[in-house]
Amino acid sequence: MAKRPYDMPSMTSLACFESAARHSSFKLAASELNVTPAAVSHQIKALEVDLGRQLFRRHHRGVELSESGAYLFIAVQRGFEGISDAVGQLRLRMDRTDVMVHASTAVSSLWLTPRLAAFWKHHPETTVSQHVSDDPAAARSCDLSIEYGPLPEGGPDAIRPLFNGRIMALGSPRFRDQNRIGGLADLTRVPLIHLSAEDRDWTKWSDWFAALGLEMGEGRGFSVNNYVVALEAAQDDMGAVLGWTELLGDRLDTGKLVPLVPQGIDAPQDFYLRIHPEASTAAIRLADWLTAAVQR
Structure with missing residues (x-):
C-alpha cells in the first residue's frame, strides 16, 4: 500500500x-x-x-x-x-460571469476602478469583478492581476507593462506652510509617513533621499501598511508622504495634496498586468483595453 x-x-x-x-x-x-x-x-x-x-x-x-x-x-x-x-x-470564480481582476487596495481605488467604469460603458456585455487584496498570493486564481515590481520576462500574452510614473514628496498645503518647506533639505527635518507593506517592495524614504543625493534625517515619523491610509494621513497634516503620480486620484487636482519640493525620482519598478495562461477571450479584451487606455 x-x-x-x-x-x-x-x-x-x-x-x-x-x-x-x-x-x-x-x-x-x-x-x-x-x-x-x-x-x-x-x-x-x-x-x-x-x-x-x-x-x-x-x-x-x-x-x-x-x-x-x-x-x-x-x-x-x-x-x-x-x-x-x-x-x-x-x-x-464560479459566481462571476466573465472576468476576475486582482488589484491591491491602492491600485483598485486610485487607478483601476475609474478605468473599469469607462470599460463597462464601451463593453456593457462583459461583467468584470475585482478581487481587492494587498496579499499578492490572492492573484493566483484571477484572470488578470495588476502587480508591482521588476518587470518579469514574458511576451504580451503574459505580461503587459502599464506605468511606473514619478515618486514625489507630498503633503497638505497647511503642512507645507507650517513647516516652512522651501527646499529639499527641509524635508530632512519634518515628520515623514513611512509605508511598510509585507510582500511589496515599495520605495522607502531612505531610497528616495539617496537617489537625490541626500541622507534621510532622524526626525519624527510613523509607519502604516496601506498606501491609501498613508495618503489620507498626509491630507490630515500628519507628515510628508511619498506618492506615485499615477496613484493619487484627484488629490493633486483638488489641492488636497501638493508637491512639497519640485524634485522627484522615476519609480524604479513597474506596475504591470499579468494575464493568466487560461484567461478567457473576455479577459484578453479587458487586458487589451487597459493597455490601450494607458497608451492613450
Missing part, C-alpha cells in the same frame, strides 16, 4: 479540536458542529492518544489548551484558513 503523502490524523478529530480550542469549550464546539459534547470529547481523546500528548487541561468550568495544544492549534488554524481562502476563491 502506498504511503500517504501527509502525516495527518482524522480530519473529524482536527475539526473538533479546532472548534473546541477556539471556543475553549467542548459544549460550544459541539453546538457549532451540531454533534453532542460527548462526541467532541471522544474525538479529542482519540487525537490525544494518536499524538501521545495532552492537548487540553480539563477544569470544572471548561477547558484550556496545554502547551502542545496551543502549538497544534496555530498549525491547524493556518491550514484551515488556507483551505477556506482557496474554497472562497473557487466559489468567487
